[in-house]
Amino acid sequence: MNEAASHIPPGAQLLGREWLGFDESGRSLIRFQAQPAFTNRHGTIQGGFLAAMLDSATGICALAALSSGLTVVTSSLDTRFLKPAAVGPITARARIVEQTDREIVVQADLVDASGITVADATARLRVLAKR
Template sequence: MTAGPEPNERVAEVRERVDASTFHRAFGMRLEHVAEGEVDLRLEAGPEHLNLMGTVHGGVLATLADSATGLAYRTVLEPGTTFTTIQLSLTYLTAGRAGRIVARGRVVKQGRRTGYAEADVVDGKGKLLARATALLAVTPEPQ
């Protein structure tokens, strides 16, 4: 079995990638916590994140959850591999309002070909807004 990457190496890589990501910056996501197998992404939801009812758009919560599960999984990948989300399931539990929102992603199972991660999306008071599960396919890193 191939030894995995040094934990700090993958964690540092996730930090660097998120810091350099125009997508995360444009969306307003900030990395709040990263460790091996876990990531917290924060968003200060503003008017640009709200739907016509004045609550946080479900797609915003899904994007946060997808990003948190994927980044958490990236911290445990073997060298020379990457991943893609092949299934994302989200259960919305209550409407989110403008303000602080955090998606807490964590790896549940790491496999050679697929992995499984979960995320809880909470508001600034810790109220659970949504829960997500993600199935991720592990593939060779493109050359």
């Protein structure tokens, strides 16, 4: 899956999303760039930005498993914030845990530059035909 800059949605561009491919266990790897503008009053990345990264990563993971005529929309995103996240690169590791013709369930975690898992999520995505 190759994302040309012109095909990355504006929200994903804001998050600095970059598709890295798959790791040895088949997980999708997606890197984000957490910006200083994403910080809260504590100087760490605000949870909404982390949730947006998880939403983006789970969607991209699901899309990588589908034919080009199909797409997905998130119907639920159960997110846990585990540790404070700092400004800088954050890598999502996502994998499909369940798939039918109508729904895909993806689990993902976000890992900071030090290798610490800062958040994770389980997403349920509805499979739709592209318009």
